[in-house]
Amino acid sequence: MAAALITNELYARLLANGARSAAGEDIDPRPVVKLFTPDAGATWLLTEADPEDPDRLFGLCDLGLGEPELGYVSLAEIRSLRGRLRLPVERDLFFTAEHSLSWYTQRARQSGRIVTD
Numbered sequence: 001m002a003a004a005l006i007t008n009e010l011y012a013r014l015l016a017n018g019a020r021s022a023a024g025e026d027i028d029p030r031p032v033v034k035l036f037t038p039d040a041g042a043t044w045l046l047t048e049a050d051p052e053d054p055d056r057l058f059g060l061c062d063l064g065l066g067e068p069e070l071g072y073v074s075l076a077e078i079r080s081l082r083g084r085l086r087l088p089v090e091r092d093l094f095f096t097a098e099h100s101l102s103w104y105t106q107r108a109r110q111s112g113r114i115v116t117d
Helices: 007-020 076-082 101-111
Strands: 033-036 043-050 055-060 069-074
Touching: 007 055, 043 069, 043 076, 043 101, 055 076, 055 101, 069 076
Parallel strands: none
Antiparallel strands: 033 043, 043 055, 055 069
């Protein structure tokens, strides 16, 4: 059985961060989840979900074009994506963020891609 793209526990953490942001708190959390396309170059490090629109996630997005950026993405759209071999997006089951989102963002901008190790 395949693992859920985002488990209930991870999603609850995304929503908690989103609630803090919505309340006006200036936060720089560690990414909660890393998603990627196994047969393409896209990667997402996600930190929060919008409490008003739970499909709307925020994080560092890298579509494999050499220009990673912070922004919002649709979970439904990520679920619908397929790479060259038609494989769906997966969650990195072994990813545990060691740094804040700003740290990963700075390194991604320096290297042109998300680097997690």
